[in-house]
């Protein structure tokens with residue numbers, strides 16, 4: 001391990017890895033040392049294209065197998081954006097080889113798998129972190145502080161999130177997200193993972209007691225493979241009167257909204273996963289007032305616009321850069337931050353409970369029952 005620079009290795013020339021190449025370039029404490037692909041030509045092409053936009057002083061090495069990268073002594077941390085269905089053995093192999101792990105979401109096919117991955121990281125004393133970028137944004141810190149310290153909406157009652165985009169025909173035919181073997185949770189894994197994670201933040205990390213969920217529309221590719229959720233909704237019940245709902249979909253236009261409601265107001269975010277392009281991330285709190293005086297009924301808007309520092313993406317203070325910088329800091333100082341594997345496990349438990357409920361046509365499922 002070099003003293004100040006974390007040497008990253010990528011498993012797979014994935015589309016999202018291009019964004020994280022640039023993030024590592026901007027992090028100040030890391031560089032991409034190697035990219036492994038099932039095709040060495042694809043790895044080299046990925047490196048050339050990324051380096052053309054975000055050059056590094058030392059070139060990355062192209063490798064033709066994931067094993068080769070994991071065995072390499074010149075790698076400190078591995079970024080794993082492989083499809084969920086095949087990810088587990090690679091996470092465990094990377095951990096056992098002493099590499100810190102940044103793993104894409106949804107992390108596993110089920111909670112059992114995720115526990116095995118997290119246990120392997122713990123046993124090897126390496127950091128595990130999943131790829132939820134907004135965990136590392138200034139906005140999520142500001143929003144949490146506003147909700148749980150300043151109590152800007154009063155006592156929490158309801159959390160509502162929506163994450164959707166509309167995939168075209170080619171998406172349904174060939175994207176990994178519509179393939180049961182590769183991404184078995186479909187939109188629940190790809191988009192619902194974020195809804196669940198935001199809900200956890202808004203709830204002060206408390207777990208729901210039970211969930212009721214349904215797959216509204218299942219999608220499948222023409223090869224006749226089993227379907228995956230293409231449109232999904234869930235209702236989550238917490239203690240003390242707090243409830244939450246989320247909707248995620250590959251069939252509905254772009255929307256990434258979150259609303260947190262309490263007995264004294266509500267908080268809104270229009271872009272809770274991928275912030276709109278700007279140098280600041282925006283959110284708002286509202287305390288609208290209905291004023292009634294005889295024949296006059298005025299519903300008066302009372303909105304306070306707020307913003308948090310941080311570019312949306314591609315700048316040193318954007319959320320994906322903070323994420324890779326944070327993992328590299330853990331790796332360089334050999335100091336684990338166990339908040340992140342805990343967030344992963346909680347998210348997976350809720351996801352599993354939702355899937356179980358949807359299979360049982362919306363029956364209530366106790367989240368504890370999934371944990372056991």
Ligand SMILES: NC(=O)C1=CN([C@@H]2O[C@H](COP(=O)(O)OP(=O)(O)OC[C@H]3O[C@@H](n4cnc5c(N)ncnc54)[C@H](OP(=O)(O)O)[C@@H]3O)[C@@H](O)[C@H]2O)C=CC1
Nearest residue numbers: 012013014015016037038081082083084104105106131176
């Ligand atoms: N955190 C975030 O903001 C984002 C996270 N993601 C997550 O990252 C993961 C990857 O998404 P995305 O980049 O869009 O996916 P891609 O399809 O672009 O990349 C997946 C990579 O996995 C490798 N792979 C290995 N085996 C297979 C296989 N059997 N079939 C297909 N690919 C295989 C391929 O690399 P090679 O051929 O080079 O070996 C491929 O490039 C998903 O789980 C997704 O949810 C995606 C986008 C954003």
Ligand SMILES: O=C1CO[C@H](CO)[C@@H](O)[C@@H]1O
Nearest residue numbers: 105165177190191273274
């Ligand atoms: O994680 C992700 C972020 O957002 C994308 C959609 O806009 C997802 O498809 C992706 O997997």
